[in-house]
Amino acid sequence: MVNEKILICTDSGETVEAMTPVIISASRSTDIPAFYSKWFFDRINKGYCVWRNPFNQKPNYVSFSKCKAVVFWTKNPEPIIPYLSELEKRGICYYFHITLNDYAHERLEPNVPPVAERIDTFRRLATKIGKERVIWRFDPLLLSNEISMDVLLKRIGNIGRQLKGY
Secondary structure (H helix, E strand, O other): OOOOEEEEEOOOOOEEEEEOOOEEEEOOOOOHHHHOHHHHHHHHHHOEEEEEOOOOOOEEEEEOOOOOEEEEEEOOOHHHHHHHHHHHHOOOEEEEEEEOOOOOOOOOOOOOOOHHHHHHHHHHHHHHHOHHHEEEEOOOOOOOOOOOHHHHHHHHHHHHHHHOOO
16 A cells, blocks of 8 residues: 555644555654653644654654554553553554563663563553554573573573463
8 A cells, every 4th residue: 555645734833744654663763652652642632743764854744544553662561551542442453562571680771660560561461452462572682791592592481481371
């Protein structure tokens, strides 16, 4: 399907051309569910958002008028859970790619909740929306002097066992 463009009126009253994607891949570069849930749903209600190209900072307007699905990429879906019914009311499907790894000992991800809490959130979300809409990612796979292949595989296996069935 070709991505059509439409004219929209911005918050400032300016008329601009906007993309109308059917599927929106949200938050590959910014964790919207973890840090910007309220903003995202405010923009859904406004009907559009602005995405800046990271290479040239050119603004690209994105209309939600034809959106049928959103793919959320996150390390912490907890803050967005209360808002999900809004998507359902609008008939917008969604699912999650959740990056859940265990580099706590190395302190590589200081701004994420503890592993046990993230596992609990994953399970609660899968129970709420269905396990077929929640995908687990252990990413990145890191090897170092402190993290051998055996250590890494044990960490992956530990999380995998706790997510089994979810």
